[in-house]
Amino acid sequence: MDIVARGIYRINLYRELCKACGLCIAWCPQQVLFPDAQGYPLANAIERCVNCKACERHCPDFAIEVIPPEPESEIADVPSLIHAR
Amino acid sequence: MHGNEAAAEGAIAAGCRFYAGYPITPSTEIAEILSGRLPEVGGVFIQMEDEIASMAAIIGASLGGLKSATATSGPGFSLMQENLGFAVASEIPCVVINVQRVGPSTGLPTKAAQGDVMQARWGTHGDHPIIVLVPSSVQEAYVLTVRAFNLAEKFRTPVIVLMDAIVAQLKEKVELPDTPQVVNRPLPAESPEAYKPFAFTEGGVAPLAPFGREYRYHVTGLLHDEHGFPTEDAEVVSRWWRHMTSKIDAHLDEILQWEEALLDDAEIALVAYGGTARAAAHAVTLARAQGTRAGLFKPLTIWPFPEKAMRELAGRVERIIVPEMNLGQIRLEVERLAGGRAAVEGVNRADGLAITPEQILAAIMKVSRLAA
Amino acid sequence: MKLQNSFILREYLRPQAFPTTWCPGCGLGIVMSSIAQAVHFRGLDKNNVAMVSGIGCTGRMSGYADFNTLHTTHGRAPAFATGLKMARPDMSVIVVMGDGDSMSIGGNHLVHAMRRNIGLTAVVVNNAVYGLTGGQSSPTTPVGGRTSTAASGSFERPMNLETLARAAGAAFYARATVNQTAALTRLIERAMGVSGFALVEVVSNCHVLYGRMNELGDASQMMKSMEEQTRRVNPVLLRRAAAPLRLTSAGSPATPVSTATAQGVHQDPRVPRGVIFERHGSRDYSSRYYAMLEQKARARA
């Protein structure tokens, strides 16, 4: 498992489940993810992640997840967190 | 060319102009190829809603005067049995190609087996004669499919081509005849008034008139008289049975086909059919190279079983080995016919893997040591 | 910290069976995830949930879901599920089928399950093609769609499951797409709350076969085109519309159903998604049956 965490959110990539279909990359509205040479996603721009979970919800293989830094209750403040940074 | 392709081309060459089917691995290529080929020759391809409907539709098309066929695999063949029985009882020529896979139920859909040998014989309810052909090469898949249509037309019966996934998926070079010999359906010679569509003959069949303007008649799955009308009269019914069995039994010489290799001086005979016969043929050469006198008996018609030839064989050799990709379906038949004169043994597997020449050779060596 | 996705995977699926046999990018994984989430959001005990599937790519789903699962024969899943539901009326029974499985070989069982209004949640994953056998025409292949049994494009009229379901008497019909995952989950969740036969048709993608044969692009392109090809409908806001039915038998279900195909918008070529119709006051066959038994027992006492 690769864990990428540079900004507010972390992204877990389960390589053993991933089939490199590219859906997460295509659905990410923030261009967080990029394909490597074999087409597997890399979270190269993790700082742009806004925790919309589009990648997670569109992954047919449960191979990617976005993890917020705080308990669920604080997710309502996501926009202000982004601006604060 | 692979086996499914050969069967499809054989159907076209034999004059098949109607195909109804439903996708099922590993027979689907036959449908795919015919979906392209039939429109080219003015025929009809239709993908039906299930196998039950596919079998019914080919019966309807055959009554309309078209040579018709369907192809399927185990689970679909099970669904066809009801209407296959209808075709037997109402004497409708048609061809069913069953590419066997590992069962029961969904089993191993992509793996080869020979588990439908008894289903092809006894799958539908009641007693009935049936013709079942078994190709062991791509060449035979073509030739026997053509033959299946010819026998179906000639004896007015469904004919089953029992392939296995080994032959169906095998690609090999074939040498096809330019124009295969084709039996076409004769029109009745008599007038519509005198026509008996289900005439009881000793060892023959009445020509089947296509439904149309002049010849009107009644077709039923109920046991019927010579005009096709249902009857419960035991005397008529017993004449019907004589007709049904004699039309096959009187022509066994024509229907039965088998091939023999190196049996003249053999002590050990292999009885093998379909994809397994290829490994058996190889095992014979391996055994001969080691000085064991083995030979091969390969039935191409498996139902009716070549009983007379098998009885003769059992009198000639000391041991018979029956390799099959099932738990011993034809071995039962061979044992029955050998009647104790030759010891019969099986080499069996039904796990989706092909029987190898080494496996058969090991069995040959085991019994030849016993013999020595 | 809430690990929603891995939670679904751990709690409702069977990680040891992963990765799935489905092709990369297949919408079936998304459907499976939505079903698991719907079960979770409904707060159901997974010991009391059954998943029954037929044959085909969709049929494999029951192997991955950690419920009571039954992988049956081709097309017969609704019939197996009917038996299960009658034996265990308290159980939530989800039937997952593909388009060929449910509408072609299983058409009879589907129609009669809808007619009986037995309490099943049917998820029909519609990708317009037979996937497992290599891309043959299915009952929902659109006219002109190229398949391996219609190389120059299909000419057959596709099945209209929506009107058939309405005529046959289903309690609930919704259509979702795999690109709208939240809506998909919500619709399945809602279908599971229906008493009676609830059907969710999920438009999915077979980019490997149908997409390639018809040059529709990869998985993400096919999913994105679902956005343009569908439109959201709300049955509450729409009046009863011109279905092709004019006839009614006595007590026909065609009348009380509120339909989504509104007057004035049915020229819109886009396929409606959302709740298409819901029959009010529907009651599951199995609960009606057991109520009848109780009534009889009371009458005897």
Place this chain on the structure above:
Amino acid sequence: MSYDRRFATTWQLLLDSICTLMGLDANREPPIVLSSLPDLPYQRSGREGAAPLSFIQGPPGRNIALAIGLRAAKPNTPLVLIMSADSITLGTNHLIHAARRNIGMTLLLLRAEVTAAAAVDSMDRAGWDMPAYQRELETASRPLEWASALGASFVARADLEDPDQLAHLLHRAIDTPGFSVIGVTAGAQLQMGVLSENAWPEYFDAYREWTKPLLRLAVAGSQARAAPARSPTHVVPRFEVRIAGLGGHGVKLAGTVLSEAAGFHEGLWATQRGDYGSATRGGPSVVDVVMSSDPITYPAADHPDALIVLSQGAANRFAKDLKPGARVIIDPAEVSSLPAGAIAVPITALAREHTGKPIAAGIVSLGCVAALTDAVSLESLSRSMAAHVPRAIAEKNRAACAAGYAATRAAITGGVHV
């Protein structure tokens, strides 16, 4: 299902209506009647010989499917099906698909409909006279509505007590191309007459339209099909090749190219068998090709003369049971533990170098095979490739194949064994 004698008159009335079809138009072909009900009134009349109508007493419910085949063979003959509850039980699936496809036939449905809200006698719900409680639990089948919902051409309801109307509707149904259903009731408080109509081409009319361009193609194609088979120019003892890798290595294509090169261009006997797995990418994939100047008995390469290994998994599984003197070629980039005596050829690297894609690994492997045996030449491989590889990339693939050949030759002569 047995025929209910209470309906003998119904039967007679229906056949009378059908027979009026023949009186109307001498040029019309007489209809064929299909039913699962066996009891024919004309049989009881003592007639021998030809029946007044062609009649098929088919299996319950399946008559619809049977009629589809008949329609394909007889495009102009009216087909009239008389069905009862079998149409809504066993036959439901056939009914809905015939309606969807709009196949030209006319269905007369007896008792298969709810005839009144409290029609206790009707056998409409599931095919037999159910106990009352069950009738209350189950919603009735509504085959007319099902057919209409799927766009049947013509849906009507007729009253047996008005035989003229029945005959009229029957004629209209038969004149309408496509699938028609007429519910036949007696004295029911329901709407009679035409209930719905829908314009859509009849299935086989549409089919014939659809196949017109394909028929023309066939004439052009038949001349191009003939390809003379060459007889072998040299004696080749049985030579077994196994290429094993992963999905995405182009293993299946390689098998096809090799077997056809041997079969068509070298005049040898050749077989090809494979296990390609169900996944399109990443699963194990293996192909066996056997070539010989004699006909081939066993068509698998269990003891290969040449084994090409493109993945570690394939090496573990197949690098045993080799024929004495066999050659094993491995791709050192993919296989870490090398079998003794194996020749290392950077197959996937060569594939990438010449075509840019790893899928050409299979084609490179063929070059390796050509270097190991004189059964196939590079020339016949490239001629075989021409039939399977798009023209735009054919040259690149030929180069890839030649690179595999050269690398293998160099490895053998240089003695670069592992």
